[in-house]
Amino acid sequence: MNILENDNECCQHLIDAFTQIFPSLTIKGGVEEPFYQAPKSGEMAVLYFRHNYPRSLLHEISHYCLAGDRRRQIDDFGYWYSPCGRSPEEQRRFETVEARPQGLEKAMCDILEIKFLPSLDDFSGRPPSKTFLHQLDVSYQEMLVNPPPTAKRALMGLKRYLEVAALSAQKVRQF
Numbered sequence: 001m002n003i004l005e006n007d008n009e010c011c012q013h014l015i016d017a018f019t020q021i022f023p024s025l026t027i028k029g030g031v032e033e034p035f036y037q038a039p040k041s042g043e044m045a046v047l048y049f050r051h052n053y054p055r056s057l058l059h060e061i062s063h064y065c066l067a068g069d070r071r072r073q074i075d076d077f078g079y080w081y082s083p084c085g086r087s088p089e090e091q092r093r094f095e096t097v098e099a100r101p102q103g104l105e106k107a108m109c110d111i112l113e114i115k116f117l118p119s120l121d122d123f124s125g126r127p128p129s130k131t132f133l134h135q136l137d138v139s140y141q142e143m144l145v146n147p148p149p150t151a152k153r154a155l156m157g158l159k160r161y162l163e164v165a166a167l168s169a170q171k172v173r174q175f
Helices: 007-021 054-071 088-112 130-145 149-174
Strands: 025-031 035-037 045-050
Touching: 007 025, 007 054, 007 149, 025 054, 035 054, 045 054, 054 088, 054 149, 088 130, 088 149
Parallel strands: 025 045
Antiparallel strands: 035 045
């Protein structure tokens, strides 16, 4: 089944898939800036992704998968964020913490057959550093061979969702 007919449909399929995989997480698109709202007094956590961009959803899910139980109890996982316009040192720190989530995001893009491009979240025109690209590749290989438990759950669940969707589409075509 091709879930990539358009960004809105793709995002809805991804929301459906990840809601099955992580039933205690609400996923919502359509925001200007991604944000993770930790669960509060019996309410579910909410993961907001940018507009209707599948890559934004995959990126934010990657952060969720790698944050760990303690960080999932803190808004935005307790991470700092410096907007575009970072100094070279701030950009290096950003790249250091972004390599692993982007490695997982790349593995999910492979499953979905979505083109992956590294994101520097920096519009200065500076190319990605060789160090960042190397760290991203190392993280990607980790996600393919030995992902952490929650990342493995996401990857396996996404594959299973696509298999079920393909079987359902095949049955519909037979009628």
